[in-house]
Amino acid sequence: MAARRVARVLVDSPLPQLDRLFDYAIPDELAADAVVGARVRVPLRSAGRVIDGYLVEIGVADPVDRPLSDLESVVSPMPVLPPRLYALARRVADRAAGGAGDILRLVIPKRMVRAERAWLAGAEPAAPQVAPAGLERARQVLADFPQLAEQLAARGRIAVDAAPGLVRLPGTAQEGPADVGSWALLTAAAAAATLAAGRSAVLVAPDYRDQDQLQAALAALVPAEAVVRVDARQSGPDRYRGYLRILAPVPCIVVGNRSAVYAPAHEVGLLAVWDDGDPLLGEPLSPGVHARDAALVRQELEPCALLLIGHTRTTDVQRLVDAGWVREVPARRRRSPRVILSATREGESRASRVPSAAFAAAREALMTGPVLVQVARPGYAPSLVCAECRKPARCRHCGGPLRATRHGAVPDCLWCGRTAAAWTCASCGSDRVRMSSSGSVRTADELGRAFPHTRIIVADGEHVVTALDGRPALVIATRGAEPIAAGGYAAVLLLDGDRMLQTEDLRIGESCLRWWSNAAALAAPGAAVHLVGVTGPVARALATWSQPAYARTELAERAPLKMPPVVRVAAVEGPPRDVEAVLAAVRAAAPELPADAVLGPVPAGDGARALVRFGYGAGKVVTGAVRGAVVAAALRGRRRPKGPPAGTRNTLRVRVDVLDPEL
Structure with missing residues (x-):
C-alpha cells in the first residue's frame, strides 16, 4: 500500500499558537495543483472556518493512523513561497521570537488574478546581459576600493564608508536625477559585477529618494529589464508582477525598501544595505526585525556577498567589524568635505541662529550656486510655549503640543488639529504664547528677508523636492529631505544642531552625525560645510570625517552599561x-x-x-x-x-x- 501524501501548510494567521505547520490530506482532484509554495485554503477544526495558507512541504503521513482534514482548495498553482524564502522567514522569526507568517506578510504581495494569468501566458524572461561598456565602467568604480571586487567575488561580509560627493551620470534624457551620490554608483557597480557573473543582487535603501538614485545609477550600467523595483507606492498589479519576475529562474537586480531584503531572487550573489542607521530600515510591524539583521541571517543561509555601506558607521556594524565578522574595506584615496565649526563671535547674540561667518559664507556661495540650509523640523513654529512661564503650550482637549502654521495664525494642536483660540496656560493663567523653535517655513521667511531677490525653496514632508538645477537658490530642508543639486551645493549650513542633540535618545549622537554627514556629502568639491553652534565629540567626528572612530568610542562607552548593541x-x-x-x-x-x-x-x-x-x-x-x-x-x-x-x-x-x- 502506497504511503499517504500529506501537505504541510503554514496558515496565514497572526495567532502565535498557529505559527507551525499543519498536516492536511491532499484530495485526488487537487493533486496536480497542490505544489510546494502554492496558496491554499484549509479548514481549522478548532475555529470551524476556512483560512488561507501556504503549502510549505509535501511529505508522507505518520505511521500512526490519525484522521486528517482535506485541503479545501488550491487558490493558485503559482508557487509564490519557494523553500528558501520559508527557511529565511522561519530563521528570522525565531531569532526575533516572532511568527514566520508575519515575515511572509511583508514579502509576498496580494494575489492579482489578471497579472498572474498574463504572466503565465507570457514567455519566460531571458537572462539579462551586461554590456561590455557597462561592466568596464563598473570595474573602474570598484577599483576605487582595493580588494572590494575580490571580497564580492569571495562572498564576504564587507563594511564600506562611502565617499562624499555626487557623480554626473552619462546622458540627460534618462528618468531620475542626472546626478547621484557616489555611494549609489558604487553600489550599482557591485550589483552590475554580480549580475555579469550570473547571480542576482538585492539592494536595500531606506526611502524612495535613495531608491531613485540607485535605479538611475543602474540605468547607466545594466539593461533596464534586469532591474526590479519593490516599492510600497506601486499599484497592486505592478507589485505582484514584479514579485513574479523575482521568482523567475533567471538573475535580476532587486531595488527596494526594508522588505526587499527578503526578496526570493534567483541565486543571490549580493545583498547590499545602504545607510543602515536610518530608522526607516527598522520594521515597525511584528516581529520588528531590522533590515540589517535580516540581511545578516540571509547571508548565512544563502552564502553571498553582504555589503553594508554608508557615510557613517553605526555601532551595530562597528561591533561586527571589531568581532571580525565583517571586514572593513577602505577607499584607495580618502575624501572628505570641508567642515567648519561655526560659533558666535564676540559681540554677536548667542541666540543668533546663523553666525556671521556662516552668513557670509552663504552670501558668497549664492553668487555661484545653490546653498543648502538644514533645519530640525518642518512647519512654521513646530512648538509653542507660554510667554510668561515658558511651559510648553498644550491642547486643552487631548494634551498635544500647540503649533503655529504661519505668522499671526491661531495656534492649533499637532495631535487632534483643534484650534486654540482662547488658550490659557494651565500653570500661570497667561493667554500669550511665544515660538520656541523655528521650522522650515519660518526659516525660509527669515532668510528670505535677509537675502532679498534670492530664490527660496522649501523641502520637507509637505514640500517634496528631489532634485534642482545649479542656479543660485536658498534651499531650506529638513533632515533627510535634502534635494540633490546639479553639481553639488556651493555651501551647506547645518542649523539647530544643539537642539537635535538634546533629544532624549540613546543613539541621538549617531543620528545627528548621520544627518549631518548625509547633508555634507551633497556639497560640491571644496564647498564649505558650516555646523552651527555645536561642539564636542560628534562635531569633531564630522569635522575630521572620522565616523568609524566615533562609533568605536560609542561602543566602548556602552559596554560597561550593557546597552545595545553590546547586548x-x-x-x-x-x-x-x-x-x-x-x-x-x-x-x-x-x-x-x-x-x-x-x-x-x-x-x-x-x-x-x-x-x-x-x-x-x-x-x-x-x-x-x-x-x-x-x-x-x-x-x-x-x-x-x-x-x-x-x-x-x-x-x-x-x-x-x-x-x-x-x-
Missing part, C-alpha cells in the same frame, strides 16, 4: 501576570544570565513592562523561551470563559533587539 534587549509589555510568566520562562531557560539581566517589571498603562538583556550567544535560548511563553499566554487567553474587565489590556507584546530601550 541584545527584549521588551515585554502586557498584563502583569503574562509579563511575569515570560520572565520566569527566561530565568528557567537561561539560569546563567546575571541578576541585572532583567529590568522591571514596572507599571505601564494598564499593564506592566520589563526589559531582558542577554548576550548574543544566549539569543536562541532566550528567544525560544520568550516565544514559548507568548504561545502559552495566548492559549490561556483562549480558555478564559469571559473576557477581561472593560478598560484592561489583555495583549502580550514582545519586541526583540530594541534599539533604544526605556522602561
Whole structure:
C-alpha cells in the first residue's frame, strides 16, 4: 500500500499558537495543483472556518493512523513561497521570537488574478546581459576600493564608508536625477559585477529618494529589464508582477525598501544595505526585525556577498567589524568635505541662529550656486510655549503640543488639529504664547528677508523636492529631505544642531552625525560645510570625517552599561501576570544570565513592562523561551470563559533587539 501524501501548510494567521505547520490530506482532484509554495485554503477544526495558507512541504503521513482534514482548495498553482524564502522567514522569526507568517506578510504581495494569468501566458524572461561598456565602467568604480571586487567575488561580509560627493551620470534624457551620490554608483557597480557573473543582487535603501538614485545609477550600467523595483507606492498589479519576475529562474537586480531584503531572487550573489542607521530600515510591524539583521541571517543561509555601506558607521556594524565578522574595506584615496565649526563671535547674540561667518559664507556661495540650509523640523513654529512661564503650550482637549502654521495664525494642536483660540496656560493663567523653535517655513521667511531677490525653496514632508538645477537658490530642508543639486551645493549650513542633540535618545549622537554627514556629502568639491553652534565629540567626528572612530568610542562607552548593541534587549509589555510568566520562562531557560539581566517589571498603562538583556550567544535560548511563553499566554487567553474587565489590556507584546530601550 502506497504511503499517504500529506501537505504541510503554514496558515496565514497572526495567532502565535498557529505559527507551525499543519498536516492536511491532499484530495485526488487537487493533486496536480497542490505544489510546494502554492496558496491554499484549509479548514481549522478548532475555529470551524476556512483560512488561507501556504503549502510549505509535501511529505508522507505518520505511521500512526490519525484522521486528517482535506485541503479545501488550491487558490493558485503559482508557487509564490519557494523553500528558501520559508527557511529565511522561519530563521528570522525565531531569532526575533516572532511568527514566520508575519515575515511572509511583508514579502509576498496580494494575489492579482489578471497579472498572474498574463504572466503565465507570457514567455519566460531571458537572462539579462551586461554590456561590455557597462561592466568596464563598473570595474573602474570598484577599483576605487582595493580588494572590494575580490571580497564580492569571495562572498564576504564587507563594511564600506562611502565617499562624499555626487557623480554626473552619462546622458540627460534618462528618468531620475542626472546626478547621484557616489555611494549609489558604487553600489550599482557591485550589483552590475554580480549580475555579469550570473547571480542576482538585492539592494536595500531606506526611502524612495535613495531608491531613485540607485535605479538611475543602474540605468547607466545594466539593461533596464534586469532591474526590479519593490516599492510600497506601486499599484497592486505592478507589485505582484514584479514579485513574479523575482521568482523567475533567471538573475535580476532587486531595488527596494526594508522588505526587499527578503526578496526570493534567483541565486543571490549580493545583498547590499545602504545607510543602515536610518530608522526607516527598522520594521515597525511584528516581529520588528531590522533590515540589517535580516540581511545578516540571509547571508548565512544563502552564502553571498553582504555589503553594508554608508557615510557613517553605526555601532551595530562597528561591533561586527571589531568581532571580525565583517571586514572593513577602505577607499584607495580618502575624501572628505570641508567642515567648519561655526560659533558666535564676540559681540554677536548667542541666540543668533546663523553666525556671521556662516552668513557670509552663504552670501558668497549664492553668487555661484545653490546653498543648502538644514533645519530640525518642518512647519512654521513646530512648538509653542507660554510667554510668561515658558511651559510648553498644550491642547486643552487631548494634551498635544500647540503649533503655529504661519505668522499671526491661531495656534492649533499637532495631535487632534483643534484650534486654540482662547488658550490659557494651565500653570500661570497667561493667554500669550511665544515660538520656541523655528521650522522650515519660518526659516525660509527669515532668510528670505535677509537675502532679498534670492530664490527660496522649501523641502520637507509637505514640500517634496528631489532634485534642482545649479542656479543660485536658498534651499531650506529638513533632515533627510535634502534635494540633490546639479553639481553639488556651493555651501551647506547645518542649523539647530544643539537642539537635535538634546533629544532624549540613546543613539541621538549617531543620528545627528548621520544627518549631518548625509547633508555634507551633497556639497560640491571644496564647498564649505558650516555646523552651527555645536561642539564636542560628534562635531569633531564630522569635522575630521572620522565616523568609524566615533562609533568605536560609542561602543566602548556602552559596554560597561550593557546597552545595545553590546547586548541584545527584549521588551515585554502586557498584563502583569503574562509579563511575569515570560520572565520566569527566561530565568528557567537561561539560569546563567546575571541578576541585572532583567529590568522591571514596572507599571505601564494598564499593564506592566520589563526589559531582558542577554548576550548574543544566549539569543536562541532566550528567544525560544520568550516565544514559548507568548504561545502559552495566548492559549490561556483562549480558555478564559469571559473576557477581561472593560478598560484592561489583555495583549502580550514582545519586541526583540530594541534599539533604544526605556522602561
